[in-house]
Amino acid sequence: MSQSILTARIMEALGAGRKALIPFLPGGFPDKERFFDELAALDAGGADIIEIGVPFSDPVADGPVVEQASLDCLLNGTCLSWLFYELEKRKGQYRAGLVLMGYYNPFLQYGLEQLAADAADAGVAGFIVPDLPLEESGPMREALERYGLDLIPLVGLNTSEERLAAYAKNARGYVYFVSVLGTTGMRESLPTEVKERLAAVRRIFSVPVALGFGIKSPEQLYAFGDLVDGVVFGSALIAHIKAGGTAAEFMARWRG
Amino acid sequence: MTIHKKGYYGDFGGQFVPELLMPPLLELEEAMRTIVPSEPFKKELNALLADYVGRPSPLYRCPNLSKELGFDLWLKREDLNHTGAHKINNTMGQGLLTKYMGKKALLAETGAGQHGVATATAAAMLGLDCIVYMGAEDVVRQAHNVKRMKLLGAEVVPIESGTKTLKDAINAALRYWIAEQATTHYCFGTAAGPHPFPLLVREFQAVISLEARAQCLDKMGRLPDYVVACVGGGSNAIGMFHHFVPDETVKLIGVEAGGTGEPGCYHSAPISLGTPGVLHGMRTMLLQTSEGQIEPSHSVSAGLDYPGVGPEHAHYGATGRVRYDIAVDDQALAAFEALCRREGIIPALESCHAVAWVLNHAAEIPKGSQIVVCLSGRGDKDLGIIEAHEAKLGGAK
Ligand SMILES: Cc1ncc(COP(=O)(O)O)c(C=O)c1O
Numbered sequence: 014m015s016q017s018i019l020t021a022r023i024m025e026a027l028g029a030g031r032k033a034l035i036p037f038l039p040g041g042f043p044d045k046e047r048f049f050d051e052l053a054a055l056d057a058g059g060a061d062i063i064e065i066g067v068p069f070s071d072p073v074a075d076g077p078v079v080e081q082a083s084l085d086c087l088l089n090g091t092c093l094s095w096l097f098y099e100l101e102k103r104k105g106q107y108r109a110g111l112v113l114m115g116y117y118n119p120f121l122q123y124g125l126e127q128l129a130a131d132a133a134d135a136g137v138a139g140f141i142v143p144d145l146p147l148e149e150s151g152p153m154r155e156a157l158e159r160y161g162l163d164l165i166p167l168v169g170l171n172t173s174e175e176r177l178a179a180y181a182k183n184a185r186g187y188v189y190f191v192s193v194l195g196t197t198g199m200r201e202s203l204p205t206e207v208k209e210r211l212a213a214v215r216r217i218f219s220v221p222v223a224l225g226f227g228i229k230s231p232e233q234l235y236a237f238g239d240l241v242d243g244v245v246f247g248s249a250l251i252a253h254i255k256a257g258g259t260a261a262e263f264m265a266r267w268r269g
Numbered sequence: 270m271t272i273h274k275k276g277y278y279g280d281f282g283g284q285f286v287p288e289l290l291m292p293p294l295l296e297l298e299e300a301m302r303t304i305v306p307s308e309p310f311k312k313e314l315n316a317l318l319a320d321y322v323g324r325p326s327p328l329y330r331c332p333n334l335s336k337e338l339g340f341d342l343w344l345k346r347e348d349l350n351h352t353g354a355h356k357i358n359n360t361m362g363q364g365l366l367t368k369y370m371g372k373k374a375l376l377a378e379t380g381a382g383q384h385g386v387a388t389a390t391a392a393a394m395l396g397l398d399c400i401v402y403m404g405a406e407d408v409v410r411q412a413h414n415v416k417r418m419k420l421l422g423a424e425v426v427p428i429e430s431g432t433k434t435l436k437d438a439i440n441a442a443l444r445y446w447i448a449e450q451a452t453t454h455y456c457f458g459t460a461a462g463p464h465p466f467p468l469l470v471r472e473f474q475a476v477i478s479l480e481a482r483a484q485c486l487d488k489m490g491r492l493p494d495y496v497v498a499c500v501g502g503g504s505n506a507i508g509m510f511h512h513f514v515p516d517e518t519v520k521l522i523g524v525e526a527g528g529t530g531e532p533g534c535y536h537s538a539p540i541s542l543g544t545p546g547v548l549h550g551m552r553t554m555l556l557q558t559s560e561g562q563i564e565p566s567h568s569v570s571a572g573l574d575y576p577g578v579g580p581e582h583a584h585y586g587a588t589g590r591v592r593y594d595i596a597v598d599d600q601a602l603a604a605f606e607a608l609c610r611r612e613g614i615i616p617a618l619e620s621c622h623a624v625a626w627v628l629n630h631a632a633e634i635p636k637g638s639q640i641v642v643c644l645s646g647r648g649d650k651d652l653g654i655i656e657a658h659e660a661k662l663g664g665a666k
Binding site: 069070071072073074076077080081084087092093116117118119120121122123143144145146147148149166167168169170171172173176191193194195196 | 275283284285286287288289291292430431436437440443444447448450546547548549550555557559560561562563
């Protein structure tokens with residue numbers, strides 16, 4: 014199978030001597046117009062991968078910031094068909110690899126085969142589905158693979174080595190390590206066990222490792238040295254934009 | 270029953286949860302395998318059910334309604350349990366299991382507050398901490414049950430997100446469980462959610478049909494013709510059906526809440542009127558848009574007000590083993606009045622949906638039939654809703 018675009022983008026960042034930057038922006042946030050401005054600004058500002066949130070009425074893995082943004086986007090009419098339509102118009106404009114992150118039900122109702130086909134047409138390279146653990150991931154992963162798309166696994170502090178190994182078997186793109194036993198949202202500090210678990214993840218997976226959930230500032234990464242290849246930030250970016258800031262400013266701070 | 274994959278009933282069920290919740294679910298599966306069937310656990314639970322809950326609950330023949338209807342209407346009196354509903358069967362089981370697992374706290378979601386009260390009761394009795402998540406709207410609607418939970422020592426957390434009702438309380442409870450899984454057991458309130466909850470809750474509610482089947486053989490001298498239960502998430506119904514499922518001559522009827530019954534109204538009838546999808550860890554029948562967003566539900570009975578249903582019911586709906594029908598608000602209220610006036614029993618509005626089915630279908634039920642209805646709870650909690658309804662009718666006159 015061809016090399017994943019997502020893996021390639023992270024390797025490029027590492028080659029340039031930095032961590033890959035992976036912002037998360039809810040689709041249709043802060044509104045349907047400005048979303049594509051912010052997306053372009055993230056891309057121009059040095060994002061290597063951009064995770065675009067697909068809103069769902071019942072986001073169980075999210076904290077209050079992402080949940081509220083997601084519910085607002087539902088109200089403004091953001092949906093998968095709109096995202097695909099608009100992304101396809103802009104296909105090829107972004108250097109960053111694009112990933113859709115959302116809950117399983119909207120994807121399932123869209124139809125997994127159609128989803129994979131339309132995502133590929135729109136220039137999307139992968140999916141993250143927070144409520145789709147290993148046991149249930151077969152049908153979606155197979156549909157995505159037929160179109161060369163990646164299903165990014167999410168693992169965490171309580172994922173056993175046995176389960177890590179099972180995820181690693183099919184992992185493509187990168188592995189997303191959830192840094193807290195909790196939901197998305199900013200934390201002042203990360204648990205001390207993170208480092209230990211990351212070492213196991215590094216050992217077991219051959220794809221790059223991204224760290225996310227609870228990340229607020231670049232300084233939080235210093236402790237992990239070479240154990241992480243990329244960093245995902247969501248709530249901090251949303252809060253920044255909500256407070257009147259722009260994606261461009263935000264990226265400048267992270268590029269250092 | 271065909272379980273193709275772990276935790277599936279036909280095409281329904283599964284474990285659609287964040288990876289971070291898989292370890293506690295696997296731990297719970299293990300506890301179900303090792304602790305639940307063990308002699309000490311069974312002995313202790315049975316003693317609690319007998320002496321604390323008040324089991325077995327009676328199977329009671331309604332003399333007056335039976336005479337009018339021309340067939341025998343029996344009630345399985347779960348309303349006579351401690352705390353006034355079937356919910357306590359489940360919370361005593363899960364509460365005791367929590368102690369055996371060495372955890373210190375019970376976490377629950379609640380809609381009407383019945384499961385919250387039953388969990389708070391089990392926690393108080395077993396010496397566990399208790400935290401209950403409840404939609405902010407339900408906290409207002411069910412103020413009495415909030416007070417009861419607090420008296421029992423539980424912390425009640427109002428949830429302000431989403432529709433501020435049961436489904437959002439479940440989301441919040443799942444989030445809390447991710448963080449507190451080491452010390453806390455999530456005492457799920459109905460036979461729904463990710464595997465193994467549908468199985469675990471059925472295990473503890475099946476005592477209803479275990480008793481009822483024996484009581485039927487004893488009192489009727491045969492199996493009943495119909496067994497009827499209301500279906501919210503589906504715990505009283507699966508408990509009422511379970512031991513009758515292999516009895517092919519017994520017609521099983523699950524009654525969903527149809528809301529006001531006006532065209533296009535919100536309702537709580539996902540098996541009858543919904544489509545398959547994934548919510549709260551399970552693939553099941555749901556109220557949702559074509560784009561997979563969950564729709565708000567509605568019923569006059571808060572305990573049935575849920576946009577999903579347990580996966581085993583979705584399966585029995587698909588296979589036809591259980592017939593799922595709808596009763597609307599007004600029919601439930603009419604059944605409420607009938608039981609109050611004719612039998613001297615004030616029933617929960619949830620249970621009234623099951624009674625309403627019998628009254629609505631009296632014409633198709635052959636004379637001399639034996640019908641068992643699960644009277645899942647008592648109606649004291651619903652007096653505010655009844656008063657509001659009477660005021661509305663009074664105002665309309
Ligand atoms: C008395 C009573 N019956 C029925 C229900 C519905 O739940 P289930 O379908 O799980 O039995 C409830 C829920 O609160 C209830 O309180």
